Structure formats: C-alpha cells, structure tokens
Amino acid sequence: MPSSAVVEMREAYGKALADYAAVNERVVALDADVSASTRSRYFGERFPSRFYNVGITEAAMVDVAAGLALGGQIPFVHTFAFLLSLRAAEQVRTCVAYPRANVKLVGAYAGLSDSKDGPTHHSICDLAVMRALPNLTVVVPADAGEAAACLPLVAEHEGPVYLRLSRAAVPNLVPEGAPFELGKGRVLREGRHVAIINCGVLLGRCLRAADELAAAGIDATVVNMPTLKPLDEDLLLQVASSGAVVTVEEHTVVGGLGGAVAEVLSRRCPTRMAMVGIQDTFTETGPYEELLDRWGMGVADVMAACRRALG
Amino acid sequence: MYSESQIAGLEERARQIRCDVVQMVHDAGSGHPGGSLSAAEIIACLYFQHLRVDAKRPDWPERDRFILSKGHAAPALYAALARRGYFAAAELCTLRQLGSRLQGHPDRLKTPGIEATTGALGHGVALGAGLALAARRAGASWHTYVLLGDGEVQAGVVWEGALIAAKYRLANLTCILDQNDVQLDGPVHEVLPLEPLADKWRAFGWAVLEINGHNVRQILEALDHAALIHDRPTVIIARTTKGRGCSFMEGQAAWHGRAPTDFELTCALEELGHAE
Numbered sequence: 001m002p003s004s005a006v007v008e009m010r011e012a013y014g015k016a017l018a019d020y021a022a023v024n025e026r027v028v029a030l031d032a033d034v035s036a037s038t039r040s041r042y043f044g045e046r047f048p049s050r051f052y053n054v055g056i057t058e059a060a061m062v063d064v065a066a067g068l069a070l071g072g073q074i075p076f077v078h079t080f081a082f083l084l085s086l087r088a089a090e091q092v093r094t095c096v097a098y099p100r101a102n103v104k105l106v107g108a109y110a111g112l113s114d115s116k117d118g119p120t121h122h123s124i125c126d127l128a129v130m131r132a133l134p135n136l137t138v139v140v141p142a143d144a145g146e147a148a149a150c151l152p153l154v155a156e157h158e159g160p161v162y163l164r165l166s167r168a169a170v171p172n173l174v175p176e177g178a179p180f181e182l183g184k185g186r187v188l189r190e191g192r193h194v195a196i197i198n199c200g201v202l203l204g205r206c207l208r209a210a211d212e213l214a215a216a217g218i219d220a221t222v223v224n225m226p227t228l229k230p231l232d233e234d235l236l237l238q239v240a241s242s243g244a245v246v247t248v249e250e251h252t253v254v255g256g257l258g259g260a261v262a263e264v265l266s267r268r269c270p271t272r273m274a275m276v277g278i279q280d281t282f283t284e285t286g287p288y289e290e291l292l293d294r295w296g297m298g299v300a301d302v303m304a305a306c307r308r309a310l311g
Numbered sequence: 312m313y314s315e316s317q318i319a320g321l322e323e324r325a326r327q328i329r330c331d332v333v334q335m336v337h338d339a340g341s342g343h344p345g346g347s348l349s350a351a352e353i354i355a356c357l358y359f360q361h362l363r364v365d366a367k368r369p370d371w372p373e374r375d376r377f378i379l380s381k382g383h384a385a386p387a388l389y390a391a392l393a394r395r396g397y398f399a400a401a402e403l404c405t406l407r408q409l410g411s412r413l414q415g416h417p418d419r420l421k422t423p424g425i426e427a428t429t430g431a432l433g434h435g436v437a438l439g440a441g442l443a444l445a446a447r448r449a450g451a452s453w454h455t456y457v458l459l460g461d462g463e464v465q466a467g468v469v470w471e472g473a474l475i476a477a478k479y480r481l482a483n484l485t486c487i488l489d490q491n492d493v494q495l496d497g498p499v500h501e502v503l504p505l506e507p508l509a510d511k512w513r514a515f516g517w518a519v520l521e522i523n524g525h526n527v528r529q530i531l532e533a534l535d536h537a538a539l540i541h542d543r544p545t546v547i548i549a550r551t552t553k554g555r556g557c558s559f560m561e562g563q564a565a566w567h568g569r570a571p572t573d574f575e576l577t578c579a580l581e582e583l584g585h586a587e
Contacts, residue, residue, distance in 0.1 A: 028448070050448060054478075060437040060471030067441020067455075070376075070419075070427060073448060075441075090431060091468070095438060099419050099428035 008169045009201070010108060012144035014039025016151045017076060018046045024074070027155060030065055031078040032058045037167075038078040038108040058083045062091035062103070069101040074155055080114070081107030081164060085126035096160045097133040104154055105130075105162045111200065111250030112292060113167035118285040124278050127199075128255025130162040131229050137182065138229040140164045142203040145172040146226055149180040157182055166201045166250075168288055173203050174224055185232040187239065191219035194306045195239035198248045199225045199257040202276075202297055206248050209302035220306060231260050233268070240271045244309035248302055250292070253277040274305035313531055317360070321527045324355035324394065329556045330585045331390035331403055337576040339407035342415070345566040346460060347387035349491040349524070349551040354384075356530040357456060358391040366396035369423045375453050376442050378427045380435020381460035381489060382416040383568070389413050389422070397424035432463040436486060437472030443484040443544075454538065457486045462494030465503045470515065476544045477516030484544040485537040489524060491553035495567045512546045524549025556583055 021027040021043055028050040035041035035053060044051035050073075054061045058079050065075035077084070084092070084107045096103045107126055114121040130138050139154060139161060141147035147165060154161045178186065185197075189210055198206045203224055210220040221239050225232060239245070245265065249257040258275030265271045276297060283295050292298060328351045336342035358364070362375045379388050386406060393400040398412070405411035412421045416430025427438050439457040446453055463469065476484055490508070492499045499505060509519045518540045522529040530549065537545035553567070554560025557579040571579055 028444075052444065052475075052479075054471075054475050057468075057471035057475060059468045060440075060475055063434050063437030063468065063472065064441040064444070064475055066434075067427075067438040067443075068445045069441075070438070071442045071445020071449070073445050091434065094428065094431045095434055 006169045006171050007144035009141065009144045009147045009166045010039045013147045013151070013165055014042040016148035018042040020151050020155060021047055024155060026072065026074045027076065028052070028068055028073045029076045029078065030054060030061050032056055032061050032083070034079055034108070038106065040076070040078040058088045059091050062088040062105070063095050065103045066095035066101040069103045074102055074104065076104045076106055078106045078108060080121065081110035081123035081126040082121065085123065085129040089129055093133055097135045100135050100159055102158060103160050105160065106165060107162060108165045109167045110164045111166060112283060112295065113288060115288040115291050116285055119282045122283050124252045124283065125255065126164065127228060127249070127251050127257070128259070131255065131260060135160060136229065137161045137227070138164070139182070139226060140200045140228055141226055142174050142198065142201055142224050143170050143172045145176055146174045146180065150226065153180055153182050164200070168201055170201045171204055173207065180226070183227045183230050183232060185223050185225040185227070185235045187221060187223050189220070189222040191221040191242070193219045193242055194244040194246060194310055195221040195223060195242050196246045196248060196302065196306065197223045197225050197236070197257065197261055199228055200250050202248050202250055205297065205299050206302055209299045209306065212299065213303055213306055218306060218310070225257065228257060228260060231264060233264050236261060236264055237269050240265055240269050243271060244306070245271050245273045246276060246302065246305045246309050247273070248276040248297070250297060251277050252280055254280055272309050272311055274309040276301050276305045313528060318527050321352070321355050321359055324359045325351040325527070326583060327394060328355055328387050328390045330580060330583050332386040333557065333571055333576055333579040333583070335386045335390070335403050335406045337571045338404050340570050341407060342386055342570060343383035343568045344386070344571065345493060345553040345560060345563070346381055346489070346491065347384045348555045348557065348560065349553050350384050350387050350458060350489045351555065352525050352527055353458060353487055353489060353530055353549055354387050354391045356527055356534065358395050360531060361534045362456070363453070366424065369397060373451065373453055376426045376455045378435045378439050378455070378457045379417055379429055380457050381432065381463055382429035384458070385415065385417050388417060392424040432460065433466030433468045435459055436469050437475065439484050439486065440472050440476040440479070440481055443476070443481040444479060446483055455484050457484070459486055459488045461488060461490040461492060461499050461505060462502070464488065464505060473512070473515045473517065480542055481544045482541045485534070486544070486546045488546055488548045489551050490548055491551045493553035493562060493564050493567060495564065497564045509548055516543055518543050518545040520545060520547045522547060522549050524551035525555060558582060
C-alpha cells in the first residue's frame with residue numbers, strides 16, 4: 001500500500017546504494033565533491049576503499065568511471081544533474097554511451113529541486129540531453145520508494161543508465177506492491193477521458209489534478225512512467241485510446257517526456273496532446289513548491305492542460 | 312639488456328607499421344598519417360615487446376591494457392594489432408570503409424584488441440586512471456598504458472585526470488606522450504604552448520621520463536623503468552617527429568590529416584623501403 005510519508009529521495013537513494021553495495025562487491029561509487037548533497041557519502045562511509053571523491057572534475061570523473069567499468073566494476077557516478085548532463089556530456093557520449101560502458105550516471109538535484117540556488121543549479125534539460133544519446137537507459141523515480149526500489153535493477157542492468165534524482169522531499173505515492181521493472185510504466189488511476197503521463201516527482205500534483213478534474217466530471221487516467229527510455233510504448237498506446245494525453249515533467253517541454261510521448265504517438269497513434277513543464281525558458285530563485293507553480297507545473301496547470309487536450 | 316637483434320627486430324616492426332599506415336590512409340582516401348608515423352616505434356615496442364597480451368585471447372583477464380588516447384593514430388594501432396595476429400593483415404585495407412571493423416577512430420565494440428573507444432581527444436588519462444583503479448580493486452597485476460598526443464594535452468580534462476591519478480598514486484598507470492610538436496592547425500608551440508611540459512607533469516605529482524621517441528632502446532628502457540616506480544604514475548615524454556619516415560610529411564601540419572595521392576604513396580613506400 002502506498003505510504004504517504006514524506007521522504008527525501010536522496011536519503012532513500014543514498015541508503016539504498018550503500019545497502020545494495022553490501023551484497024554486490026562490484027559496485028563502486030564516485031562523487032565530485034558533493035557527496036554530502038547527493039548522499040553518496042553513506043556509501044563512502046561504509047565502503048571507503050571503493051569510494052572515489054575526485055573533487056570538482058565532473059568530466060574526468062565520468063571518464064574514470066568508464067575506465068572502472070572497462071575493468072569490470074559497476075561504477076555509480078554522482079554529481080548535480082546539470083553538471084553531469086552538460087559539463088560532462090561529451091564524456092558521457094564518447095566514453096559511456098557509444099562504447100556501452102556499464103556506468104550508472106546519477107544526476108542529483110534535478111529539475112528545480114535545488115530551488116533557492118537558482119537557475120545555474122536548476123537542471124531543466126538533462127533529460128533531453130541524456131534521452132538523445134543512443135544506448136542510454138533513462139530512469140526517473142517519482143518518489144523515495146521508487147528511487148530505492150529501482151536501484152538493484154539499475155545496478156544489474158548490463159549497460160549505461162542515467163538515473164535522475166530530486167533533492168525534494170515528496171510523498172511516497174507509488175504503490176509498493178508491484179515490483180519495479182525497467183522499461184515499464186504503471187497505471188495508478190484509471191479514467192476514460194484523458195491520460196496524464198507523469199515522469200518524476202510531480203506525481204502528487206498529477207493525482208491531485210485528477211481528483212479535482214473528477215469533481216468537474218472529467219475522468220483522468222494517471223500513469224507513472226519512471227523509465228523515460230526505453231519508453232513503455234504499449235502502455236502509452238493503451239492509455240492514448242482515450243483520445244487525449246497530457247505529459248507532466250519537471251523539465252523543459254523541449255525534448256523530455258513530452259517530446260518522447262509525442263514522438264511515439266505521432267508515429268503510431270496521433271493523439272491530441274498537451275505538455276506540462278517549463279515552457280522553454282530559464283527559471284529563477286525561490287521556494288520549491290512555489291517555483292513549480294510559478295513556472296507552469298502547478299495542479300492548475302495540469303488541469304488546464306487536460307482541458308486543452310480534450311479540446 | 313636488449314640484444315641488437317631484438318632492437319633491429321622492433322625497428323623492422325616500426326617500419327612495417329609505417330608502410331601499412333601510408334598504404335591504409337591512401338586506400339581510405341582520408342585519415343591521419345602524421346601522428347600515426349610519429350608513434351610507430353612506441354606502438355611497435357608496446358605490441359611486439361612490452362605488453363603482456365595474447366592475440367588469441369583478446370579478453371584474457373590478466374592482459375595489460377593499452378588506450379590509444381590520440382585515437383587518430385588508429386592506422387598505426389590497427390597495423391600493429393593485425394601484425395600481432397588479432398585479425399588478418401588483409402583487413403587493413405578496409406579502414407574507414409562502410410561495414411569495416413576498422414573505424415576511423417578506435418571502437419572497442421568492433422575491433423578485436425581495442426580496449427577503449429577513443430577519438431575525441433583528452434579522455435585517455437582519466438580512462439586509464441579508472442582502469443588502474445579497477446586493477447587495484449581486483450588485486451590484479453596488469454598494467455595500464457595510455458598513448459597521448461601533445462596537442463591533446465591542451466585539453467583540461469587531461470589535467471583533471473592527472474590530478475586524480477596522482478591522488479590515488481596509480482603506479483600501475485603509465486602514459487606515453489608522443490611529443491611531435493605539430494597539431495592540426497600548426498606547431499603546438501605556436502597554437503597553444505605547453506612548455507615547460509615535464510615540469511607541469513612533475514608538479515601534478517607524476518614521475519617523468521624523457522626520451523627520444525624513435526629510439527627503440529630508449530623506449531623499452533623507459534617502459535621498464537616506469538614499472539619500477541611504485542609510488543606514483545609515470546609519464547614518458549617521447550620526443551618525436553610528425554610524419555617520421557616520409558621526408559615530405561615530416562614536421563608538416565598539412566599531413567596531420569590528409570591521404571597521400573598515388574604518387575605520394577609510391578614515394579613514401581620507396582623511402583620506407585617497402586619490400587613488395
């Protein structure tokens with residue numbers, strides 16, 4: 001059953017990584033001087049001999065991880081999502097994605113979750129960058145429980161993965177009963193009129209929007225899509241049969257979930273769509289929840305998008 | 312320590328690599344002869360003497376690892392791998408063709424014997440540091456070797472990797488820097504000066520050996536010397552000549568990345584004393 005306890009995703013992730021490493025000797029971890037923020041330090045405290053804090057060298061860190069992977073280890077690389085996806089992008093492409101190095105890239109503080117540090121620290125296009133790279137699997141947990149649940153699968157998947165984590169504390173809303181599966185989305189609420197597809201920590205807002213729409217006579221499906229790539233196309237086509245699809249992501253609407261869903265639907269089942277996310281703009285400093293509302297990711301924005309998609 | 316016949320044998324291997332390189336780049340119609348020719352002795356010494364590798368078992372876990380960080384010298388590496396027996400020498404003429412296993416730059420998923428995919432410059436030191444850390448974790452005795460270009464070390468990520476290798480005192484990592492002083496746009500000392508280069512590496516915590524990169528005996532002795540340094544990584548700065556062995560290519564930036572014409576190939580092979 002879902003527990004509505006509010007848990008920091010990074011706490012859950014950091015503990016899960018350290019726990020998992022206790023049973024998998026091949027797991028090593030790297031961090032670029034932000035281990036207290038990413039919580040990779042839990043791993044570092046328990047396994048100092050296989051924890052590499054390489055300082056502020058994000059690009060080299062990715063290359064070092066690729067070397068460790070070529071040498072048979074399973075490296076988890078940690079830094080802020082914007083640095084991993086942009087400063088180290090060429091390393092990710094050349095040394096990880098293209099040669100299929102078994103590196104797990106963990107982008108922390110994604111979206112607007114490092115809210116008060118401002119736009120330099122917000123990561124609004126990491127999904128677009130990572131999703132565009134062949135061979136990469138892209139995983140975006142919706143809550144702390146999902147971040148912990150996906151970890152063994154990410155580690156045991158043979159190939160590179162980008163794991164996008166939030167700094168935010170959000171309620172655990174994903175039911176714990178069904179096991180996490182890479183490449184699979186899940187219907188959390190069934191409706192007839194419109195399908196809301198969520199990727200990431202805005203799941204609570206999607207469910208609230210669905211509740212409020214129900215009061216207005218609009219019956220919404222809510223799908224959680226924690227694997228952005230490969231996208232669960234079968235599930236997407238199934239829920240698109242309602243005739244209206246809304247994507248919700250804490251990311252620019254260029255190239256992330258909205259783009260991924262539009263690419264599939266335009267090819268296989270053209271459907272009316274609306275995209276909730278940052279509307280191709282930089283953001284600003286502020287409290288997290290208020291920033292989400294200010295920059296187009298409020299419950300009201302999800303509801304308005306559903307109405308637009310319904311036409 | 313090395314006999315005259317061993318030295319002569321390796322010099323002959325280097326000559327063969329040079330013949331293969333000019334032929335391959337000619338046939339491909341593009342490629343990088345200058346930096347392949349400057350590295351011929353270094354690659355010959357590694358693949359025909361120093362590296363513990365087994366061409367019949369490219370995945371042998373105990374093998375030494377070699378990373379061609381200056382991936383544009385791929386023709387020289389392919390030639391060495393073929394002559395060492397990783398694949399047939401007849402395949403060398405497929406370089407850069409559609410469907411070939413011999414990509415324009417090294418691809419570990421396509422070519423037997425290629426350890427790391429390279430080509431975009433600057434990755435080798437940090438990649439090598441990761442491999443060296445993996446060997447240490449595994450308690451393995453294999454050694455990691457990285458061949459760098461000199462223009463390449465203008466890239467900042469090289470120095471990030473150097474800091475990391477020094478932090479972990481990766482004595483099982485040896486870099487060889489092919490200092491031919493020519494990059495795509497001109498002399499390295501004009502495009503972006505690197506000197507004092509040895510001082511820079513020393514200041515970054517590395518042991519530095521300086522040799523003539525076309526002298527086979529010096530190369531072998533430097534590689535052996537590096538293996539005896541147990542508290543830090545080593546860089547061997549090998550002074551070389553870009554385009555070495557083809558007089559009309561030597562020291563010329565124009566030959567960084569262009570193919571010889573039919574006539575130029577004939578001249579080059581004649582100069583190299585091609586047997587056929």
